[in-house]
């Protein structure tokens with residue numbers, strides 16, 4: 001159901017790789033709610049070609065940008081304002097990648113060049129994006145910036161590897177930059193801490209299937225889907241959440257506040273063994 005919550009709002013969406021991507025579902029929902037946007041992804045991701053399908057479906061243009069390159073980000077922001085005909089109301093940062101995870105390198109045996117690369121892509125890119133938007137004065141007042149994160153920033157999930165540290169850094173950037181963006185431009189900055197979700201990035205984590213089942217059995221409302229994450233992001237881009245800022249918002253069916261659930265307890269029931 002659409003409510004026209006984003007009618008007249010213009011934005012930039014990072015990270016739609018394929019139809020499983022959280023950013024892809026979010027772009028579809030924003031389009032339904034009347035928002036207009038530019039889609040962007042790393043030049044290498046463009047080669048897969050699937051983003052063209054999303055652009056066509058949502059009447060949007062694509063501007064390739066490596067989110068670690070200031071030059072690319074400057075070009076992205078300038079061109080987006082030209083295409084959209086003015087300043088920007090919303091930005092979604094849905095980017096994550098760890099070379100150590102990809103290449104199967106354990107947390108206790110990091111290759112630090114890879115650690116630094118993953119940090120640049122997954123965390124520092126959020127600072128770079130906001131710094132370019134801030135310095136170009138590209139955001140409208142009461143605009144909203146959201147990045148996606150995961151609870152491994154607060155608690156230990158061994159197979160999340162160095163992405164846990166990247167997410168902790170990302171969440172800190174949201175608070176630190178969010179202060180200046182709020183004070184100087186009346187723009188809010190938040191992170192959404194999403195349930196495990198079956199996407200290309202998600203599936204890169206070892207044992208992801210089992211982990212998804214565990215999280216689902218722990219959460220009183222079950223795991224939040226990518227579509228539900230898209231719905232939540234729409235609310236944060238709408239005028240209904242104007243004073244929500246500097247927050248890390250858990251969108252996980254209640255998982256983050258659980259100790260144990262009866263469903264998981266039953267798996268350890270001694271009488272059943």
Ligand SMILES: NC(=O)c1ccc[n+]([C@@H]2O[C@H](COP(=O)([O-])OP(=O)(O)OC[C@H]3O[C@@H](n4cnc5c(N)ncnc54)[C@H](O)[C@@H]3O)[C@@H](O)[C@H]2O)c1
Pocket residue numbers: 014015016017018020021022023041042045065066067068093094095096097121148149150193194195196197198199200201202203
């Ligand atoms: N899938 C999950 O379980 C889950 C849970 C919580 C949070 N998240 C976060 O959600 C976000 C989106 O991930 P997803 O699960 O939709 O997976 P995804 O693989 O569909 O998206 C990751 C995106 O990052 C992009 N990217 C990588 N390097 C880039 C670069 N240098 N410049 C620009 N873009 C680059 C990829 O091309 C891809 O589009 C990530 O921040 C991820 O950590 C995912």
